[in-house]
Amino acid sequence: QHGRVKIKTTAQQEEEKRKEREKKLKIYVAARDACFSKRNEGIWDDEALQLTQQLLSSNPDFATLWNYRREILMHLETVKDKDEVQKIYEAELSFTESCLKVNPKSYGSWHHRGWVSARLPRPDWARELTLCDRCLSLDDRNFHCWDYRRMVVKMSGVPVDQELAFTDRLIGSNFSNYSSWHYRSTLLPLLHPESPDPPPHLLLKPIPIGSLVQNAFFTDPNDQSAWFYYRWLLGRAEREEMISCVYVNRDEERVAVAFSRPVNSVGLFLVLDGQPQRVEWRSVHPRFKQSPVWICNLPPGTISDITNERNLTVHWTEKHTHRDCALYTGRTESWCRDSATDQELFRSELSVEKTSVLQSELQSVKQLQELEPLNKWCLLTIILLMRALDPLGYEQEMLAHFRTLKEVDSMRSAYYSDLCSKFMIENTILKMEYAEVRVFSISDKNLTTLCHLDQLLLVTHINLSSNHLQRLPPQFAMLQCLEVLEADNNAIENLEGVYHLPKLEEVLLKNNSILKLVVYLQTLASCPKLKRLDLRGNPVTQTANVESELAELLPSVTDLLL
Amino acid sequence: HLCFSFSSCLDASRPWLCFWILHSLELLQEPIPAAVASDVCQFLARCQSPTGGFAGGPGQHAHLAPTYAAVNALCIIGTDEAYNVIDREKLLDFLWSVKQPDGSFVMHVGGEVDVRSAYCAASVASLTNILTPKLFENTTNWILSCQNWEGGLSGVPGLEAHGGYTFCGTAALVILGKEHMLDLKALLRWVVSRQMRFEGGFQGRCNKLVDGCYSFWQAGLLPLLHRALYKEGESELSQQRWMFEQQALQEYILLCCQNPTGGLLDKPGKSRDFYHTCYCLSGLSIAQHFGNMDNHYEVILGKEENRLAPTHPVYNICPEKVAQALQHFLRMPVPEVMLNFAPNKGQRFCKGSLTFS
Numbered sequence: 001q002h003g004r005v006k007i008k009t010t011a012q013q014e015e016e017k018r019k020e021r022e023k024k025l026k027i028y029v030a031a032r033d034a035c036f037s038k039r040n041e042g043i044w045d046d047e048a049l050q051l052t053q054q055l056l057s058s059n060p061d062f063a064t065l066w067n068y069r070r071e072i073l074m075h076l077e078t079v080k081d082k083d084e085v086q087k088i089y090e091a092e093l094s095f096t097e098s099c100l101k102v103n104p105k106s107y108g109s110w111h112h113r114g115w116v117s118a119r120l121p122r123p124d125w126a127r128e129l130t131l132c133d134r135c136l137s138l139d140d141r142n143f144h145c146w147d148y149r150r151m152v153v154k155m156s157g158v159p160v161d162q163e164l165a166f167t168d169r170l171i172g173s174n175f176s177n178y179s180s181w182h183y184r185s186t187l188l189p190l191l192h193p194e195s196p197d198p199p200p201h202l203l204l205k206p207i208p209i210g211s212l213v214q215n216a217f218f219t220d221p222n223d224q225s226a227w228f229y230y231r232w233l234l235g236r237a238e239r240e241e242m243i244s245c246v247y248v249n250r251d252e253e254r255v256a257v258a259f260s261r262p263v264n265s266v267g268l269f270l271v272l273d274g275q276p277q278r279v280e281w282r283s284v285h286p287r288f289k290q291s292p293v294w295i296c297n298l299p300p301g302t303i304s305d306i307t308n309e310r311n312l313t314v315h316w317t318e319k320h321t322h323r324d325c326a327l328y329t330g331r332t333e334s335w336c337r338d339s340a341t342d343q344e345l346f347r348s349e350l351s352v353e354k355t356s357v358l359q360s361e362l363q364s365v366k367q368l369q370e371l372e373p374l375n376k377w378c379l380l381t382i383i384l385l386m387r388a389l390d391p392l393g394y395e396q397e398m399l400a401h402f403r404t405l406k407e408v409d410s411m412r413s414a415y416y417s418d419l420c421s422k423f424m425i426e427n428t429i430l431k432m433e434y435a436e437v438r439v440f441s442i443s444d445k446n447l448t449t450l451c452h453l454d455q456l457l458l459v460t461h462i463n464l465s466s467n468h469l470q471r472l473p474p475q476f477a478m479l480q481c482l483e484v485l486e487a488d489n490n491a492i493e494n495l496e497g498v499y500h501l502p503k504l505e506e507v508l509l510k511n512n513s514i515l516k517l518v519v520y521l522q523t524l525a526s527c528p529k530l531k532r533l534d535l536r537g538n539p540v541t542q543t544a545n546v547e548s549e550l551a552e553l554l555p556s557v558t559d560l561l562l
Numbered sequence: 563h564l565c566f567s568f569s570s571c572l573d574a575s576r577p578w579l580c581f582w583i584l585h586s587l588e589l590l591q592e593p594i595p596a597a598v599a600s601d602v603c604q605f606l607a608r609c610q611s612p613t614g615g616f617a618g619g620p621g622q623h624a625h626l627a628p629t630y631a632a633v634n635a636l637c638i639i640g641t642d643e644a645y646n647v648i649d650r651e652k653l654l655d656f657l658w659s660v661k662q663p664d665g666s667f668v669m670h671v672g673g674e675v676d677v678r679s680a681y682c683a684a685s686v687a688s689l690t691n692i693l694t695p696k697l698f699e700n701t702t703n704w705i706l707s708c709q710n711w712e713g714g715l716s717g718v719p720g721l722e723a724h725g726g727y728t729f730c731g732t733a734a735l736v737i738l739g740k741e742h743m744l745d746l747k748a749l750l751r752w753v754v755s756r757q758m759r760f761e762g763g764f765q766g767r768c769n770k771l772v773d774g775c776y777s778f779w780q781a782g783l784l785p786l787l788h789r790a791l792y793k794e795g796e797s798e799l800s801q802q803r804w805m806f807e808q809q810a811l812q813e814y815i816l817l818c819c820q821n822p823t824g825g826l827l828d829k830p831g832k833s834r835d836f837y838h839t840c841y842c843l844s845g846l847s848i849a850q851h852f853g854n855m856d857n858h859y860e861v862i863l864g865k866e867e868n869r870l871a872p873t874h875p876v877y878n879i880c881p882e883k884v885a886q887a888l889q890h891f892l893r894m895p896v897p898e899v900m901l902n903f904a905p906n907k908g909q910r911f912c913k914g915s916l917t918f919s
Contacts, residue, residue, distance in 0.1 A: 032573075036621045059571035064622040067672045111674040141770060143721050150720060178769040182722045185711065224755075224769045232711045262794070287795040290742060449798065473797035496797065 031055055039068050044075040053095060060099045060106035070115060082121050089120045097131065104135060110144045114151055125156030140170060140177045160190045181229040227377040231384065245337040245457055246314050246325040247480065250306060252502045253298045255279075256480045257314050257323075258337075258457050262290035267317035270296065272303070273310060284477035285499055292454035293478045306330060333481075335458060339433050358389055376409040383423075391427055398423065417448040417468075429455050438481070443467065453478045460503075465489050470513070472497040487512070488534075495520040501527045510561075511537035517546070521553045532559040574618030574628075577609055581631040582840035584638045588880050589843045589870040599639045606632045607647045614652030614659075624656050625670040630682035633689055637887040638879050645890050651897040654692045657683050658899055665700025676717040677708050681730035684737040685877055689884070691891035693737075702740045705731045709744055712768065713752030723752055725766040725779040732786050733876045741790045750791075753783045754806060761818070762810030763829075764845075773828045774819040774838050777845020778878065781806055785848065785875035802859045808849040812863035815846045847873045 035051045049072055052065045073092065077085055096113040099106065117123055132149040135142060153163060164187050170180040245258040255270060265281035277298060283291035303310050310327040325336040362385045369378040379401050386394035386401075402420040406413040428442045429452060439461040447467035453475045456462070460481050465488040472487070476497025484506045485498070492512040498504070498520070504527040514520075517540045524530060533554070540546060541562045550560055572579060580602055587594060608620040609632060615624030616632035636644040660668045660679065667679035680701055687693035708715040708731050714723025715731040732749070735741040756764045756776070763772040764780035784804040792799055819826045819842050825834030826842035851872040852859040862869050874881045 028573075033621075059573055061571070062574045062618070062622070063625055063670050063673060064574070064617065067623055067670070070672060107669070107674055141767070143717065143724065147718065147721055178767065179722055182712075186720055228712065228755075228768055285795065287797075290794060471797065474795055475797070494797075 028055070028058065035065060035068065039071075044072040048072055056095075056099060056108075057102070060103050060109045063108055066108045066112050070112070073116075073119075077119075086121045089116050092116045093120075100135070104139060104142055105144055107144070110148055114148060117152070118155070123155075125152055125158075128152045128156075129158070136170070140174065141179050143179070146179055146183060160187050163187055164191070178224070178228075185229065185232055222375065222377075224377075227381060230381060241319055242321055243314060243316055243323040245335060246312065246323045247333070247335040247337075247457060248303070248310075248312055248325055248327050249333045249481075249502075250303050250327070251332055253300060253303055254295060254480075254502065255298065255312065255314070256293060256295045256457060258293050258454055258478075259316075260292075262288070262292050263294075263318075264290050265294050267315075268294060269315040269317065270298075271313040271315060272298070277302070284480070285474035285497070287474045291478075293457060293480070295480065303327060306332065337458070355389065358385055361385060362389065373404075374408050376405060376412075379405040379408065387423060391423070392430060395424075395427055414448070417446065421445075421447045421449050422451050425450070425452050432459075439463075443486075450476065457481065460484070462486065465508075470494065474499070477501065484508075495523060497523075499523045499526055503529060505529050506532040508532075508534045509538065510534050514538040514540050515543075516540075517543075517550070521550075525554055528556065530554065530557055532561075533557050534561040536561050574622060574625075575631075576619045577606060577616055577628040577632040577635060579836055580606060580635040581638075582836040584635050585873075585879060586836070586840050586843050588638055588883070589847055589873060591871050594639065599641060600643060602635065602639060603641070603644050603647050606636060610647065610649060610652075611656070612652075614649065614654070614656030623670055625673070626660065626667065626679045626682035627669060629653070629656070630685055633686040634877065634879050637689060637877075637883050640883050640886050642890075645887070648690055650690050650692050650891075650894070653686065653690060654697075654897050654899060657687060657692070657697060661697065663700070665698075665702070665704035667701075677705060677715060677727045677731045677734070678717070680705055681734040684734040688737050689877065689887050689891065691888070691894060692896055694896060698738055702735065702738055702743065705735055706743055709749065713745065713748035713750070715749075722767055725753075725756060725764065725776045725783075728753065729779040729782055732783055736786055736790070736876055741786065742794055744790075746787060746790055746794065749783070750787050750805065753780055753787070756780050757806050757811070761814050762807065763814035763818070764811070771829065772814070774815060774826060774845070775828065775841035777811055777815055777819075778841040778848065781811055781845050781848050782875055782878070801853075801857060803852055803861075804848070806849075808852075808861050809863055811849040812846060812861070812868075815842050815849075816864060816868070843870060844873050844878055846870055848875065 031051050031054055035048065035055065038045075038048050038051070049069065052069045052072075056062060056065050056069070073088065076088060080088065093113065093116055096109050096116065099109040100113075103109065117125075117128060129149070129152055132145055132152065135145040136149075139145075152158075164184065167180045167184045167187070170177050171184075240260070241263065242260050243257060244260050245256075247256040247258075248254070257268070265283070268281050270277040270279050279296035279298065281294045281296045283289070284293050284295060285291075307329055309329045312325045312327060313322055314325070315322040323336060325334055327334045362382065365378055365381050365385065369375070369382060372378055383398055383401050383405075386398050391398075399420070402416055406416050409416070424442060424445045424447065428440060432438075432440055438459050440456055440459045441461075441463040443463050444466040447464065447469055450464075450469065450473065456479050458481050459479055461484045462479065462482060463486040465486050467490050469487065469490040469492055471492060471494035473494070474496050477499040479501065481503060482501050483503050485504065486506075486508045488508055488510040490509075490512050492509060493514055493516075495509075495514070498507065507524070507530065514535060515538070517535075524533070533550075535541060547560070547562055550557070550562075554560075584594065584602070606616065609616045609618070609622075609628065611617050611622075611624035613624065615626070616629040617624050618628045633648065636647055657667075659671055660673075660683070662668065662675065666675045666677075667683050668675050669679050669682075680698075684693070684698065684701075687697065705715070707719045708717070708727065710716060710719075710723055712723040714725070715728040716723055717727040728749070732741060732744065735744060755768070756766075757780070758765055758772045761772040763774060764776035765772050766776050766779070781804075784806050788799060788804060815826070818830050819828070819838070821827055821834040825836075826839045827834045828838055832838075846868075847870040850860055850862055850868075850870060852861070858872075860869070871880050873879065874884045877884050
């Protein structure tokens with residue numbers, strides 16, 4: 001009928017759409033096949049550029065076509081003059097820009113643009129930076145764009161402080177911009193290349209970084225970005241791999257070497273009075289292929305004569321380093337060690353300047369904590385700041401904060417208990433260092449886990465009683481000098497780590513959870529000097545015949561308390 | 563003019579479609595009819611480049627991503643016909659052609675570098691038994707340089723830690739036997755912080771939104787870390803659970819990531835696609851199954867029929883298919899590199915067309 005608009009039914013619309021798609025598909029396939037055949041024939045012409053342009057506009061992930069386009073452009077470089085090439089590549093930049101508008105995350109598009117920028121006779125890096133600015137304003141987490149920006153900055157020599165100012169602007173407008181924080185973290189070390197240790201990001205003058213971060217978490221205390229970044233700020237430089245202790249003992253003719261981190265024994269050599277020794281290194285427990293502590297035995301009679309002074313050197317060829325240790329006349333044992341404080345094991349040394357910066361940070365975060373008492377990030381950051389400033393001085397406050405933290409974030413209370421245990425162990429090691437004794441005493445401190453056992457190589461007496469420990473793990477075997485182990489009143493059921501401890505005489509395990517002792521008899525039997533074993537108050541004492549079994553399997557134990 | 567909505571055009575990703583679909587079906591324990599399997603084999607054979615490796619489609623250039631997908635798809639099919647599609651000698655040539663002197667690999671000749679390439683290369687090389695130490699010289703150190711202060715790994719050194727790249731780097735190191743060289747504790751802390759407290763799913767990077775596909779890329783790291791830490795002598799590992807909240811992840815996937823007409827997706831409001839279907843299901847499988855053949859512990863949320871087949875945490879195909887493929891290819895000798903390459907520039911001359919780095 002005239003004058004009336006015909007309304008199409010859904011079925012008709014569907015059919016029309018299908019026909020439309022099919023038509024477009026046909027065009028696409030025809031163009032693609034045309035490209036392939038041109039390429040196979042080695043044709044590099046304008047039509048090829050046109051065809052690839054059409055296809056790449058629809059499918060910028062078509063790597064093959066980007067390759068073909070580059071072949072064509074490289075060919076054109078050889079037949080056109082510089083100005084023409086400049087024009088061609090500028091057109092190319094426009095093209096990639098339109099591709100990026102459609103899909104700003106296409107690897108192919110970014111890669112091609114980078115390729116073009118590097119080849120332009122007269123590159124315009126300012127324009128490239130502007131492109132990055134625009135792209136980041138649309139999506140500040142686009143890592144393709146961040147990566148491209150780094151390349152542009154590098155190629156054009158943009159100064160670091162200018163880029164830092166850029167991150168200031170981004171963060172100022174949006175604290176959630178984790179990528180900006182991250183970019184900052186890569187820029188700061190560039191600003192202070194002469195001070196790798198302590199970490200340069202602690203040197204904050206003249207950039208008032210503290211205030212920027214503070215603004216971030218005062219504005220939104222639940223936003224992850226600033227807190228993670230902050231944790232990095234408080235971090236320490238990586239410890240280099242080195243030998244931290246060499247211990248020698250005439251009685252067992254044994255040498256123990258401790259490293260700053262787990263290593264394998266490749267390249268470890270022993271030299272005695274200038275003579276290389278044939279020894280076999282073993283880790284403290286068969287479970288460890290990598291270990292911070294390695295042991296070997298010298299052939300019998302090598303160093304047993306106490307009237308001779310011996311000079312030992314341990315060489316570690318992997319890191320081209322060595323450690324000397326002199327074994328003096330009349331001395332049964334000797335060692336050479338960096339102290340935990342010297343090694344800055346647990347925290348960086350802070351200058352007066354940094355200390356005052358961190359102190360004011362601590363005040364700020366404490367203020368925030370008063371406003372946001374349920375925010376776990378605050379509490380955790382306060383603890384970390386205290387650890388950085390004065391681990392021993394803040395010990396009591398730290399324990400109080402951990403108690404609050406466990407209430408506020410109760411799902412992770414086990415994690416916090418373990419973390420607190422770690423910090424208490426660090427403090428005990430520091431106290432032991434200052435007192436210059438070989439006794440490690442950490443009883444009644446709610447310990448749920450053991451760590452830093454590699455620092456306890458020289459310890460002769462350890463007191464772990466009245467804690468919440470469930471096991472003495474394989475790492476415990478690093479206590480190579482241990483004579484007395486006190487661990488009453490815990491929940492210990494696993495004794496794996498009481499393994500080949502050559503000097504161990506007393507093991508006190510009253511009121512624990514030991515049941516399957518048979519499993520650990522072999523480990524206990526590997527300690528040749530074990531004389532006293534206190535197992536009172538353990539479920540195993542209810543087992544029939546336990547006393548006679550133990551007497552039979554551990555004959556050297558003369559003092560057995562059940 | 564050709565402007566479709568080709569925003570997700572997969573014409574250069576067709577082996578991926580084979581893998582995503584075949585893997586989803588094997589997780590759902592849905593058998594593949596022999597005719598379909600054979601068709602797939604023949605199609606993938608057409609995607610194989612005459613110079614080695616697989617491309618996004620017939621006639622295209624070889625690229626490490628579709629190479630990874632094609633080899634995985636063929637191993638899922640697991641017939642002799644499937645295994646025989648792979649030209650091992652040419653595949654090795656292709657890997658050498660994309661190898662860089664600094665240990666990294668470009669994704670394709672003339673393409674970009676990032677840590678995905680190391681994983682794709684290590685995966686196909688190990689499955690088809692063409693792996694030699696020389697091929698991966700310096701690769702370990704390059705991958706390690708991608709681990710940053712956050713604990714995760716970035717695509718290239720200097721960028722933010724990202725779930726997809728972290729998985730690729732870590733799995734590649736596991737294949738090369740060097741995972742212990744990572745700072746495993748830092749990596750563990752980073753990845754567990756990526757599980758979202760409300761959603762239960764995982765985010766790809768700090769302070770981004772949850773996405774169903776990270777159910778595999780991120781959660782899949784926990785089995786790798788579990789094994790790596792165990793090998794390091796870590797004594798406090800669970801014998802029943804991975805170190806992420808398995809039930810919460812299953813809830814996110816089942817309750818938020820399903821399309822009522824079938825298929826899975828990123829998050830509510832997004833449309834379904836085969837990529838998300840594959841990786842949501844892979845993540846669901848990881849969340850359901852703890853352990854290995856000797857010690858297996860299941861947590862199935864909802865009905866029993868929700869149970870999926872277990873997946874191999876390194877290759878992301880079913881463990882039996884990994885074993886079967888290894889058994890098949892280990893009987894063959896490792897091919898020697900035939901042509902004389904300068905492996906650094908990947909320069910090759912072939913039939914009048916110039917490829918370049």
